[in-house]
Amino acid sequence: MRVGLVLGEVWNGLRRNISVVISVILVTFVSLTFVGSAILLQLQIGQMKNFWYDRAQVAVYLCTDFDKSETCSGTDANEEQIQAVREALEAEPLDSYIDEFFFEDHEQAYANFQEQFKGNPVADYAKPEQLNQTFWLKLSDPSQSDIITETFSGVPGVQSVSDQRSLLDRIFLILNTASYTALAVAGLMLVAAVLLISTTIRLSAYSRRREIGIMRLVGASNRFIQTPFILEGVIAALIGAVLASGATIAIVKFFVQGFLVENVPFTSYITVPQALMVPPILIGVAVLLSALAAKVAITRYLRV
Numbered sequence: 001m002r003v004g005l006v007l008g009e010v011w012n013g014l015r016r017n018i019s020v021v022i023s024v025i026l027v028t029f030v031s032l033t034f035v036g037s038a039i040l041l042q043l044q045i046g047q048m049k050n051f052w053y054d055r056a057q058v059a060v061y062l063c064t065d066f067d068k069s070e071t072c073s074g075t076d077a078n079e080e081q082i083q084a085v086r087e088a089l090e091a092e093p094l095d096s097y098i099d100e101f102f103f104e105d106h107e108q109a110y111a112n113f114q115e116q117f118k119g120n121p122v123a124d125y126a127k128p129e130q131l132n133q134t135f136w137l138k139l140s141d142p143s144q145s146d147i148i149t150e151t152f153s154g155v156p157g158v159q160s161v162s163d164q165r166s167l168l169d170r171i172f173l174i175l176n177t178a179s180y181t182a183l184a185v186a187g188l189m190l191v192a193a194v195l196l197i198s199t200t201i202r203l204s205a206y207s208r209r210r211e212i213g214i215m216r217l218v219g220a221s222n223r224f225i226q227t228p229f230i231l232e233g234v235i236a237a238l239i240g241a242v243l244a245s246g247a248t249i250a251i252v253k254f255f256v257q258g259f260l261v262e263n264v265p266f267t268s269y270i271t272v273p274q275a276l277m278v279p280p281i282l283i284g285v286a287v288l289l290s291a292l293a294a295k296v297a298i299t300r301y302l303r304v
Contacts, residue, residue: 028240
């Protein structure tokens, strides 16, 4: 097979259908950018899980004068009840599950509340006695928080036990839903790209039907005839994939590292080296889908 002749046919095909080729590039670019963004979001979710799950704490909230539950009855936890909880945390078997813990009284809770909600009108109405005294626990294995919950359920002076992991799970559920939505949109757009590639190849073949007829008469093989058309689809999709790869890297470099890291520095973020795993995936998907679409389209055309 003469490489120069094949490449010449590829160039002629791209040049003749330049407007459609640009459409293929743009659709591929947008759809693969969605795919890349979904992959980046999954990487970020994994990064945040590793960061926050290791720091997630269990809170043992004590009663206040405003609680009406069975274990509180509208009275603040007294010193005996607080000491009983402390001794339980320090004794077997709980101490083997707890890495460390500290106690936050009303005044400390109020100070933290004021700092957290600074500038929010709700901070003006809060009073120290309204905020729970709390034992904050860091577990050796955060997945074993049920042991703490079972131990202090129904204990006098304890209002409730809260595991921060459950709150994190809700946040990650929302992020996962957004990621799957992006993948769904990307899937629809990839279907559109595949159909557009097929249409482009059939139009290119139709515009060169005389050349195809001559090649058949001189004994050219189907492989020789099909190769330029397949390469046309692959090249158009490949350009779109390269643009999408650049967009995903730019998102991490300028938005994640350039903006989020500086303005929202409360968690761990993915880095550019981690994002470099995305371009090979996008390029592989683009080449595979475009080659299959072009192959099917030109094979069906040549059978007509």
